[in-house]
Amino acid sequence: MSIGRDLARAAAWLRAADGLIVAAGAGMGIDSGLPDFRGPGGFWAVYPALGRARIHFEAIANPAAFARDPQLAWGFYGHRLDLYRRTVPHAGFGLLLEMAARMQHGVFALTSNVDGQFQKAGFPATRVCEIHGSIHHLQCAAGCCDATWPADAFVPEVDRDACRLTGELPHCSRCGALARPNILMFGDWDWVARRSEAQEQRLAAWLAAADRPICIEIGAGTAIPSVRRFAETCGGRLVRINPNEPEVPDPATGIGLALGGLAGIAALASALAG
Numbered sequence: 001m002s003i004g005r006d007l008a009r010a011a012a013w014l015r016a017a018d019g020l021i022v023a024a025g026a027g028m029g030i031d032s033g034l035p036d037f038r039g040p041g042g043f044w045a046v047y048p049a050l051g052r053a054r055i056h057f058e059a060i061a062n063p064a065a066f067a068r069d070p071q072l073a074w075g076f077y078g079h080r081l082d083l084y085r086r087t088v089p090h091a092g093f094g095l096l097l098e099m100a101a102r103m104q105h106g107v108f109a110l111t112s113n114v115d116g117q118f119q120k121a122g123f124p125a126t127r128v129c130e131i132h133g134s135i136h137h138l139q140c141a142a143g144c145c146d147a148t149w150p151a152d153a154f155v156p157e158v159d160r161d162a163c164r165l166t167g168e169l170p171h172c173s174r175c176g177a178l179a180r181p182n183i184l185m186f187g188d189w190d191w192v193a194r195r196s197e198a199q200e201q202r203l204a205a206w207l208a209a210a211d212r213p214i215c216i217e218i219g220a221g222t223a224i225p226s227v228r229r230f231a232e233t234c235g236g237r238l239v240r241i242n243p244n245e246p247e248v249p250d251p252a253t254g255i256g257l258a259l260g261g262l263a264g265i266a267a268l269a270s271a272l273a274g
Helices: 003-016 026-032 039-046 048-052 063-068 070-086 091-101 194-209 226-233 261-273
Strands: 019-024 107-111 128-130 133-140 148-150 179-183 213-218 237-241 254-257
Touching: 003 237, 003 254, 003 261, 019 091, 019 194, 019 226, 026 261, 039 048, 063 070, 070 133, 070 179, 091 107, 091 213, 091 261, 107 194, 107 226, 128 194, 133 194, 213 226, 213 261, 226 237, 237 261, 254 261
Parallel strands: 019 107, 019 213, 107 128, 213 237, 237 254
Antiparallel strands: 133 148, 133 179
């Protein structure tokens, strides 16, 4: 089927839907200028100091890194926190909000991204589910409690060339131990999931209320397939936007668009307006 017919079919599905689910993976942020960490080459290009030390993403995005070398771990996460604070979400976020505005139940976003871009783009905080947590919240690295708190007061000072925090480390206000991002990392048994679990409960209630939901999945790959599995099983029709892996399980209920995130969203918005 041609992309034109696919887009016309997807537009008809959007017009018939009573709620929009946005399921987003790492590809959602590329059009906002966020780096792609896929493969050691891409990761080390952004963090050359880690490349020189042959430290892989899985080793630094790991709670053991905070115990081993907190300045290095917070050099990595502090740089990311500052980057995400400065990033302007691309226009696709607004187009998605416009698509959902006419639907009875509006929009709900589920994402594996920890960057907070949906909230920054205007999605209500109560309509976002961050399944891997958020870099904008902290927790105690020593596990003294199951509390999380906003990272707003922490302004990281980072030597980017060395990937090391040069300023003060953040600490738990309850016990004084090191604080870490409230993010699900590799090999992570101490992630405090309460905030994400509450988001998942709100999403489940929203899904139960919607009769004709449609899911637009953007930039979610198969390497860590959590977002793709959700999009395929959440109960609605599926429009998958992915330039490299657009295949859908059932062409009768799914459409795959081999496009980048912003290009795919813009094409859907144009078809819906036409």
